[in-house]
Amino acid sequence: MEGKFTVFEHMYRDAGNFKTAGRLLLSGQDANAEAAIRGCLEWSDQFVAEQIGVPALCNEHWESVGEDPSDLDHAFHEFVGLRDATKEDLTLTVWGLLELVVGRMQIAAGKWDVTLSPNCDL
Numbered sequence: 355m356e357g358k359f360t361v362f363e364h365m366y367r368d369a370g371n372f373k374t375a376g377r378l379l380l381s382g383q384d385a386n387a388e389a390a391i392r393g394c395l396e397w398s399d400q401f402v403a404e405q406i407g408v409p410a411l412c413n414e415h416w417e418s419v420g421e422d423p424s425d426l427d428h429a430f431h432e433f434v435g436l437r438d439a440t441k442e443d444l445t446l447t448v449w450g451l452l453e454l455v456v457g458r459m460q461i462a463a464g465k466w467d468v469t470l471s472p473n474c475d476l
Contacts, residue, residue, distance in 0.1 A: 358381075360381075360387070360439060361379060363434035363435050364376050365434055366431050369427070374415035379443055380452040383438065387436055401466065427473045429470075430471075
C-alpha cells in the first residue's frame with residue numbers, strides 16, 4: 355500500500371473504568387493533526403463518536419465485559435492519540451481521510467451533542 359497513513363486510537367471507558375480500545379486507519383499524515391484534535395475535545399480527551407461519524411465501540415464493549423448497557427455507560431468516547439501506521443496496521447481497511455476527521459472534530463468543538471449517542475439516556 356503506497357502513501358502515508360495514520361492510526362486514530364480511541365477507546366470507550368465506562369464509569370466503572372472498564373475499557374474497550376479501537377483504532378482506525380486513516381489516509382494522510384499531518385504533524386499538526388493531533389494538536390488540532392485535542393483542541394476540540396471535551397474535558398481534554400472526550401468526544402461523541404456518532405457526531406463525527408467514528409464507529410462507536412459500545413457494542414464491542416458490552417460484549418467484552420459480558421454485560422448489557424447499564425448506568426455505568428455514557429455518550430463519550432476517549433481520544434487516545436494519532437500515530438504513524440505500522441506494517442501491521444496496513445492490514446486494516448482504510449476508514450477515511452485524516453483531514454476529514456480533523457475537520458469533523460473542528461465543526462463539533464464546543465458543541466458536543468450527547469443526544470446523538472444511544473447511550474445519552476442510560
